Amino acid sequence: MFLKNTNRNRAVVVGGGIAGKLAARVLSEFFKEVILIEKDKKNDQVTNRKGVPQGNQGHVLLKSGEEIIEELFPGIFQELSRNGASKTDFARDLLWSHHGTQKIRFDSNVFISQQSRPLLEWQIQQRLEKIPNINFRFDSKVQNLKFKTDEVNFIVIEDKNGTIMELLADLVIDASGAAALHNQWLMDSGYKVPAKTEIKVDLFYASMVFKKLSHATIDWHSLLAYPNPPEFERGGMISPIEENRTLVTLIGYATKEAPKNIDSFMEYAETLEQPEFYEVIKNELPLSEDVQVYRFPALRRYHFEKIRNSPSGLLVIGDAFCRVDPVFAQGMSLAAMEAKVLRELLMRGLNKKQLTKSYHKKVSRILDIPWLIALTEDFRFRTTSGRKPIGLPILQWYVKKVVAACSHNEHVYKRFIQVLHLKSHPISLAHPGILAKVLKTTK
Ligand SMILES: Cc1cc2nc3c(=O)[nH]c(=O)nc-3n(C[C@H](O)[C@H](O)[C@H](O)COP(=O)(O)OP(=O)(O)OC[C@H]3O[C@@H](n4cnc5c(N)ncnc54)[C@H](O)[C@@H]3O)c2cc1C
Structure with missing residues (x-):
């Protein structure tokens, strides 16, 4: 046409x-x-x-x-699935620790396709x-x-x-x-x-590919260990990719020191706030020989x-x-x-x-929206520098309350997922029904 x-x-x-x-x-x-x-x-x-x-680092769509x-x-996602991508339920299949809380897991019917970026x-x-x-x-x-x-x-x-x-x-x-x-x-x-x-964050990614993880405790498809700033500036992600492989990605804010080999990779993983992360990879041998490192000094718009x-x-x-x-x-x-x-x-x-x-x-x-979402979180880290959004302290306070509510309230977590996936405006997290549930959360 x-x-x-x-x-x-x-x-x-x-x-x-x-x-x-x-x-x-x-x-x-x-x-x-x-x-x-x-x-x-x-x-x-x-x-x-x-x-x-950046293509060999963890990429979620x-x-x-x-x-x-x-x-x-x-039909492209069917083709991807035939080529080894997996369909997973975002809430049920993701073990997600976030600001020191663990997200509630349930059937959200929000299915995402997981595959490598290449x-x-x-x-x-x-x-x-x-x-x-x-x-x-x-x-x-x-x-x-x-x-x-x-x-x-x-x-x-x-x-x-x-x-x-x-x-x-x-x-x-x-x-x-x-x-x-x-x-x-x-x-x-x-x-x-x-x-x-520009907002300076000094973030690094470091990734290695493993055979599909087989640890007995695994009842999830992906694990996301978001840092818990300002105390914990380290995090990581474990996610399935095609050909029965698992991509393990470590991240660190406010630092230039990234793991360079398997030993330092494992040592770093052991320092994350979430012990499961290291537990499930510690006895695994990576398929890749090298640690792929990508540095991301600053957000830029x-x-x-x-x-x-x-x-x-x-x-x-x-x-x-x-x-x-x-x-x-x-x-x-x-x-x-x-x-x-x-x-x-x-x-x-x-x-x-x-x-x-x-x-x-x-x-x-x-x-404007993803920029605000990112800045609200990034300014929790010690060394982030650049122009802060208006109302940052209140935004940070409220987001932390939302995150805490997502550990036990399906309704709030469902809405949070919509915002995170850029399907709903963040203001929807302040609608009266959600607000009441969030403010009731004591943590
Ligand atoms: C570590 C890391 C992890 C990420 N994780 C995610 C994620 O989980 N989910 C997500 O959605 N996004 C993620 N992203 C962001 C994502 O990678 C990019 O937003 C996305 O790739 C944007 O694609 P692009 O086409 O704009 O740029 P790119 O993918 O970088 O492509 C730019 C292209 O331009 C070509 N090019 C450059 N100069 C020239 C030239 N002079 N002549 C001809 N060609 C040229 C390059 O070769 C390249 O192919 C991540 C980024 C990083 C750094």
Whole structure:
């Protein structure tokens, strides 16, 4: 289906991560041709890529993201399940310790799909390849973007042989992730760059892959040990991935010291507040030899919504727009929500200038919520620094009460899950029925 009213010939997507792939899928409905440019080689199998170094860390896909991805690629979660992803009930199958309390476990009927990040990306790639008007240029690095009369005009790429070429583009989506290429492009062409907010957290992730865990005490599918700041700044996650494997991830805030080998990995796991974590892995041998470490120094958000005169036709999606704290598992779902905004705006047939403005404004509004959720928690840690949200002490006090209520009240926990999965606004946790239950909680 192409919309009739425009000269929508060619859209170019820069970066083939989750955000770039979802954007390409959306654009394929509206443009005669979509070109996706990715600096990595094409992945012929399910392995992590150099361009996505965070890919071998634990990645949970929230319900909000799952639903949009399913809408864009009907049947994809069945395919994932055939390829080894597991469907688990978020409340029943997750053993979750949070601020020193344990979440109540019950049948919530909120089922999530659990798989490695590379499998999810690979499955989406398989579906993209079936869309005839999407062309891929792997092994090609975008170098620059050129503008003409305040509109994107062409993109400059370097292929694997070092050949530089220019491609005409009517619309460009920057999905370059942490690289956030838009900043350099705008600067090089003399445009104002968007203001940036950073919140320093000094977080690390360290992961190892094990055979499916078999400890006799396990009656859960995943274990989440959220830190209990300010005393405990360490945490971890154990989750099933395809091929009967378990991904064990350790995290630490306010530190640069990450475990580097199996011994220090186990030692670190033993220091977590939740003894089950170490108990179930201590006698297991990892399948992977190395500990994969990823450092996440700061959350980062660009404020495109505040720029008055940005050039038309350059839209930013995913981590290139905003990198939220990965611990809240929001990044991929936000990319999906942004792709949905793009689709809705393209359906309205806006011109390029309107599209650019409306898109960044709407996305920015979406980002306000996960940003606030993350900051409310992140400022509990000793060394987090940056601009604090308004009303932080009261927010932190109330969230802790909600968390405590989630240890015994299914109703509150169900609502909390909806908020966590970006399906409901956090204000819904203050509705009278929930508020009364939360305030009754003594802890
Ligand atoms: C440790 C960690 C754990 C996380 N856990 C979760 C989680 O549990 N759940 C969740 O939803 N999210 C999680 N996230 C966030 C998630 O990984 C990102 O939000 C998501 O991958 C966003 O994807 P993206 O496409 O914007 O960026 P990326 O996936 O980083 O992709 C960017 C792409 O751009 C390409 N690229 C860069 N520069 C160029 C160039 N010059 N030319 C061409 N191509 C280029 C790269 O090669 C790459 O393929 C986590 C992040 C981290 C760091």
